[in-house]
Amino acid sequence: MERRIAVVTGGVSGIGKAITEGLRAQEFRVAVFDLDADAAAAAAGPDGLGVAVDVADARSVDAGVAAVHATLGPVQVLVNNAGIGGGPTAGRCHETPVEVWEHVQAVNTRGPFLCSRAVLPDMLAAGYGQIVTIASINGLVVLPGRCAYTTSKGGAVMFAKSLAVDYGRFGIRSNAICPGMVRTRWWPPGSMPAPGRGVLDPVGSAGGTGGDRRGGVPARRGPAGLHERRGLGDRRRLDRAVAARVGGA
Numbered sequence: 001m002e003r004r005i006a007v008v009t010g011g012v013s014g015i016g017k018a019i020t021e022g023l024r025a026q027e028f029r030v031a032v033f034d035l036d037a038d039a040a041a042a043a044a045g046p047d048g049l050g051v052a053v054d055v056a057d058a059r060s061v062d063a064g065v066a067a068v069h070a071t072l073g074p075v076q077v078l079v080n081n082a083g084i085g086g087g088p089t090a091g092r093c094h095e096t097p098v099e100v101w102e103h104v105q106a107v108n109t110r111g112p113f114l115c116s117r118a119v120l121p122d123m124l125a126a127g128y129g130q131i132v133t134i135a136s137i138n139g140l141v142v143l144p145g146r147c148a149y150t151t152s153k154g155g156a157v158m159f160a161k162s163l164a165v166d167y168g169r170f171g172i173r174s175n176a177i178c179p180g181m182v183r184t185r186w187w188p189p190g191s192m193p194a195p196g197r198g199v200l201d202p203v204g205s206a207g208g209t210g211g212d213r214r215g216g217v218p219a220r221r222g223p224a225g226l227h228e229r230r231g232l233g234d235r236r237r238l239d240r241a242v243a244a245r246v247g248g249a
């Protein structure tokens, strides 16, 4: 059977790395787009392709997709996962430097747009495609003190909906996933809430409520539970979500 081709952006670390591993376990050949070529190649594995791509840059994305097309073939699955929080100055509206705002929007919303735009011609030609955008619970519920991030993830959710409406009739599905707190490098040791409900692990479930976010923005007990109910829950749910979207097990 011909192996399917997937592109995962930000596939070197955290959620993207777990998705890459899941797709590889389902016999996909995966192209990893990330900032460092060597790390991307290591994540993609010997039968995949690692490409240094800045998802915020149109030329970089177009070159990356052209490399995938030439090396692996047409793309059937795109996972728009690369994302940033913007760092400590990406706070409330009046505190956020313009260039930080622009960078967060560029990676978190322009990135999914550029990558989708680049793979859609292949998908339209095939009459089949799956685009999964990793948004955030903060695309649905405001994260206090993180104006740029919250706005960007709201945009990512609506972007995914826009694709679904425009391309569903052509056999191309688009979905946004809105995780709650997931234990990745975003949460340095000691910054995660204590075990309990509400905190997820990209390679297994963990838990927690309360505690403080990095940057001193307080985590909220109620929404942490909400995150869990609306989020992915655990690795099995992540696997099922991805597998269902791409037609796997």
Ligand SMILES: NC(=O)c1ccc[n+]([C@@H]2O[C@H](COP(=O)([O-])OP(=O)(O)OC[C@H]3O[C@@H](n4cnc5c(N)ncnc54)[C@H](O)[C@@H]3O)[C@@H](O)[C@H]2O)c1
Pocket (backbone or CB within 6 Å): 009, 010, 011, 012, 013, 014, 015, 016, 033, 034, 035, 053, 054, 055, 056, 081, 082, 083, 084, 107, 134, 135, 136, 137, 178, 179, 180, 181, 182, 183, 184, 185, 186
């Ligand atoms: N960790 C959480 O609690 C959490 C919660 C909700 C949503 N998310 C979302 O999940 C996604 C992944 O988050 P994570 O926690 O795994 O983060 P992470 O930092 O572990 O991984 C992000 C990856 O994206 C890459 N990346 C960053 N900017 C890039 C760019 N311009 N071009 C290409 N690659 C780039 C990084 O190098 C990294 O490998 C993000 O979109 C994030 O907003 C995370």
